[in-house]
Amino acid sequence: MNVSLADQPSIAGNHLAQQINSNGYAVIENFVDPSDLRVAQQFVSDAIARNNGEYVGFSGTKDLGGTFLADLPQDPSFIELCRNIYESGVGKPAPDVNFYQILRCLSGSEAQNHSMMFHFDSYVLTALIPITVPAHGMPGRLVIHPNTRNIRKTYLGNLVDKALVDNPIAQNWFKKSYQKGADNVLRLTLKPGNLYLFWGYRSLHTNEACDADAIRATALLHYADPHADSRLKQMLRRH
Incomplete structure (x- = not known):
């Protein structure tokens, strides 16, 4: 599927939301300009080299100057697209909130420690842009059990879900199910410069995971925390 931001954002957003609901994800191919992608790839390569070939992570945009990732969260077309995907998928007006953005650069011995940990995000919509994908060995595919829960009415309900997932017994079960090739699991080989949404x-x-001598770098922009106003969440953050 290929949807351009040159389309009307509301039309594109509705179409993408339908794809996510039906297929578990949607993709806009060649979302990033090739020259911008090369700059971001060099940024990643340099960052890992400075860290002796090991994992590097960036939160927010303040350290990403010179790359397209520094400007994307403020891009009006991208914001409008994500808002319309949210409204089409959730059926509510999109909140006026910023993205929570991270850049994960897997490499070296630490790559294994940042892989195969099944989880739910805290934000409704996840936009993932592969920057660098291994050209050999294990490609570090994205693994998705699509749309396995609804948006919980309370933050407490969300905490219960996460407790059931974030424990050794559950993680071992998920990994064994994955290794057996469960039919309901998506395994996506990512292409640098595409935009994946789920x-x-x-x-x-x-x-x-990817091989220790390879690099798997992905930018993630998370949109709309449904429990941002939860008193319980705010209280737990203070302690």
Whole structure:
């Protein structure tokens, strides 16, 4: 599927939301300009080299100057697209909130520690842009159990879900199910420069590991925390 931001955002957003609901994800191919992608790839390569070939992570945009990732969260077309995907998928007006953005650069011995950990995101919509994908060995595919839960009415309900997932017994079961080739699991080989969209809050997901001498770098922009106003969440953050 290929949807351009040159389309009317509301039309594109509705179409993408339908794809996510039906297929578990949607993709806009060649979303990033090739020259912008090369700059981001060099940024990742340099960052990993400075860290002796090991994992590097960035939160927010303040350290990403010179790359398209520094500007994307403020891009009006991208914001409008995500808002319309949210409204089409959730059936409510989109909140006026910023993205929570991270850049994960897997490499070296630490790559294994940041892989195959199944989880639910705290935000409704996840937008993932692969920057660098291994050209050999294990490609670090995106693994998704699509749309396995609804948006919980309370933050407490969300905490219960996460407690049931974030424990050794559950993680071992998910991994064994994955290794057996469960039919309801998506395994997506990512292409640098594409934009992948899925309901990160609703979908149990993770990434496969990559070889220690390879680099797997992905930018993730998360949109709309349904429990942002929860008093329980705010109280727990203070302690």
